Amino acid sequence: MKNILLLGLGPTASTALESLTARFRVAGLIRDGNDELVERARALGVPVLSDVSIDGVERAVADIRPDCVVVSSYDRILPGRVLSRCRFVNVHYAPLPRYRGRANVNWAIINGEPETAISIHVMAPGLDAGNILFQQSVPIGPDDTIGDLYTELNDVQSQVLGETVGRHLAGYEGEPQDETAATYGCTRVPGDGEIDWTAPTKRIYALIRALAPPYPGAHTYLETSPITILRASLPGNAPRYVGRIPGRVVGRSRRLGHVDVLTGDGVLRIHEMKARDSAPAPAAALIGSTRQTLGLRTADLLARIESLESRLVLDHVRKS
Numbered sequence: 001m002k003n004i005l006l007l008g009l010g011p012t013a014s015t016a017l018e019s020l021t022a023r024f025r026v027a028g029l030i031r032d033g034n035d036e037l038v039e040r041a042r043a044l045g046v047p048v049l050s051d052v053s054i055d056g057v058e059r060a061v062a063d064i065r066p067d068c069v070v071v072s073s074y075d076r077i078l079p080g081r082v083l084s085r086c087r088f089v090n091v092h093y094a095p096l097p098r099y100r101g102r103a104n105v106n107w108a109i110i111n112g113e114p115e116t117a118i119s120i121h122v123m124a125p126g127l128d129a130g131n132i133l134f135q136q137s138v139p140i141g142p143d144d145t146i147g148d149l150y151t152e153l154n155d156v157q158s159q160v161l162g163e164t165v166g167r168h169l170a171g172y173e174g175e176p177q178d179e180t181a182a183t184y185g186c187t188r189v190p191g192d193g194e195i196d197w198t199a200p201t202k203r204i205y206a207l208i209r210a211l212a213p214p215y216p217g218a219h220t221y222l223e224t225s226p227i228t229i230l231r232a233s234l235p236g237n238a239p240r241y242v243g244r245i246p247g248r249v250v251g252r253s254r255r256l257g258h259v260d261v262l263t264g265d266g267v268l269r270i271h272e273m274k275a276r277d278s279a280p281a282p283a284a285a286l287i288g289s290t291r292q293t294l295g296l297r298t299a300d301l302l303a304r305i306e307s308l309e310s311r312l313v314l315d316h317v318r319k320s
Contacts, residue, residue, distance in 0.1 A: 002169055003027040005066040009052060010073025011150055011214055012091060013037055015158035020070060021046070023162035027064045030057060054078060061085045068165055071123065072157070075102075080125040088123035089165055090130070093153050095137065096121060097182040100128035105149050107185040108140060109210035112202070115139045116149060118156050120164045122174055127184070131174030134164040143233070145212040195220045197247035197295045201234065201266035208232045217274070220247070220294045222287065224304050227294070230280055231272040235260060238267035247295040249287055257282025261294055 004024040008016055013029075014037045020026050021044055029041045030049045038048050049060050054076055061069060061082065068087040071078075078088070094104035095117035108116040117137045124130035138152050168174070193211050195204055195218050208218045208229050217228035241250065244262045251260030251267075258271045270283040 001025045002067040002166075003064065004165065005060060005064055005069045006030065006046075006072065007052075007057060007069060007074050008037075008072040009075060012073045012093065012154060012157060014040070015154040016070060016072035016091060016161055017041060017044075017046070019158045019161040020165070023166055027066055028060060030060055054082065058082045058085070068169060070161070070165060072161075077127060078123065083123055083125060087168065089133065089168060090121055090123045090128070091157055091161065092119045092121065092128055093117070093150075094119060094128075094185075095135065096128060096132060097177040097179065099185055100182055101185040101187075103185055103188040105146055105153070106188060106210045106215070109144070109146060109149070110203075110206050112206060113140055116153070118153050118160075120161065121177070122168065129177065131176055133168050133172065133174040134160055136160070143209070145209045146215055147213055150214075190216060193218045195229065195295070197261070198264040201263040201268050204263055204268055205232055205234055221296045221300075222275075222292065222294060224296065224300050226276050227286065228274040229270055229272075230274055231270075233269045233271065235267055235269040241267070245293060247293045247297075249290050249292045249294070252284050252287065252290055254284050257284045259283045259287045 002024050004020050004026050005028045006013065006017055006020060006026055007030040009031060013031060017026065017029065017037065017040065026046045028047045028049050030052055031038060032050050032052045041048050049056070057078065062085065066086055068089055070089050072091040092104070093116060094108070096119040099107060105116050115137045117135055119132055120134040121132050122130040136156055138149065138156065140149065193207070193216065195207060211218045212230065217230055219226055219228045221227065238260070241262055246262055246264050248262045249259050250262055258269050260267050260269050272280050273283045273286055274280045275286060
């Protein structure tokens with residue numbers, strides 16, 4: 001039986017482990033932390049290696065000498081010296097050669113793509129380069145969240161990863177990527193999730209869906225306090241506003257818990273949101289008036305500065 005080393009840091013590694021253990025001897029899982037997947041690996045008798053650095057990966061490959069290393073969620077580019085030690089296969093949730101790089105499914109939702117894909121490819125020096133061993137498209141529905149798509153993509157990975165790696169080890173080298181068709185997605189950071197209420201409704205809705213759990217969520221501000229938007233929708237038959245302040249709350253249902261907010265071209269309905277260090281709550285529980293406006297506004301910032309200045313003056317008077 002062939003020996004496989006699995007390198008998996010993110011939410012795709014769980015079904016990768018299940019698919020590989022059904023067909024091979026998994027000689028190790030490289031993953032930091034102590035979560036459910038680590039516990040599952042240990043229950044299966046798979047050694048867990050916590051050094052996820054490139055040097056740590058190289059040492060693990062040298063010590064275990066696997067027939068193949070399978071990568072499913074890793075955030076660094078492995079250099080040629082590591083890739084030359086044995087076969088490496090990568091699982092990439094995008095239709096390679098398009099959407100190489102980071103946050104591929106997030107970007108696909110944000111960009112309004114009709115579909116994403118799972119691509120399993122031979123790893124070669126470069127960013128997501130190498131021959132394609134398997135590829136299958138997954139449609140993106142108009143209301144799909146990142147969590148929905150990860151569930152679908154993980155299900156496909158569970159079904160095909162072991163078989164695909166087996167075919168590669170038996171001699172199948174895959175099909176070359178068309179380098180002229182390559183596109184890239186840059187790394188996303190938490191600040192990129194701030195909602196611009198002047199943007200079109202569908203683009204804001206896409207951002208919220210793209211950053212839904214297990215991601216930290218798209219965010220905005222309510223009187224300079226950060227608010228995370230967890231769930232939203234596009235309301236049917238929304239009124240047409242010819243006088244609009246993007247971010248202004250124009251509707252609120254205490255019974256149903258939602259609020260309606262103006263965007264750059266329409267209305268977005270927010271169902272669930274979360275204040276900092278608080279539990280998720282119906283939007284109407286946090287927003288109490290149709291006079292409120294979401295987003296950082298100059299007036300709110302100036303009021304905050306004036307309040308802080310007043311407190312500093314008062315503290316100075318008390319100490320003098």
